[in-house]
Amino acid sequence: MSSANDRESDEAQIVRAVLRLARAMRRSARAAELTGGALALIATLYRKGPLSAVALARAEGLQPQSLSRLLVRMEAGMLIERGIDPEDRRRHVITLTSRGRNALRSAMTQRREWLGSVMAERLNETERASLRAAAEIMLRIADPLEEDQAAD
Numbered sequence: 001m002s003s004a005n006d007r008e009s010d011e012a013q014i015v016r017a018v019l020r021l022a023r024a025m026r027r028s029a030r031a032a033e034l035t036g037g038a039l040a041l042i043a044t045l046y047r048k049g050p051l052s053a054v055a056l057a058r059a060e061g062l063q064p065q066s067l068s069r070l071l072v073r074m075e076a077g078m079l080i081e082r083g084i085d086p087e088d089r090r091r092h093v094i095t096l097t098s099r100g101r102n103a104l105r106s107a108m109t110q111r112r113e114w115l116g117s118v119m120a121e122r123l124n125e126t127e128r129a130s131l132r133a134a135a136e137i138m139l140r141i142a143d144p145l146e147e148d149q150a151a152d
Helices: 004-028 034-046 053-060 064-074 097-123 123-142 144-151
Strands: 080-084 092-096
Touching: 004 097, 034 053, 034 064, 034 080, 034 092, 034 097, 053 064, 080 144, 092 144, 097 123, 123 144
Parallel strands: none
Antiparallel strands: 080 092
């Protein structure tokens, strides 16, 4: 049985590991076209399809002002398009362009290749299996609503 201090220590170690892995992955993708924020937005648009700015901000937990600046850069880079919602012409929707899809594919491939290489180099099969199991658990923690919606 673990004490509260042990749990805090476990939690701190998990947070540190997730942050360090994310940082290493970002460093591995320095030459990529997408920043972390743009990558997250593009991945959401890829998964969910065209969204209003409000829905996109809500999905990403962003303030509208922060989202606006990012959307301007992404639109200038031709990663997204803003258009009129065909169902409600008063509303605008943000759509991923083919260039945005290609940039997402490239960024994800680059990250997966880096991670696969590092895992093969530093981990044995048992450790890789443990990491895959931990990833499933972490996804359940990170996206409880998406899991609930998938069950509906």
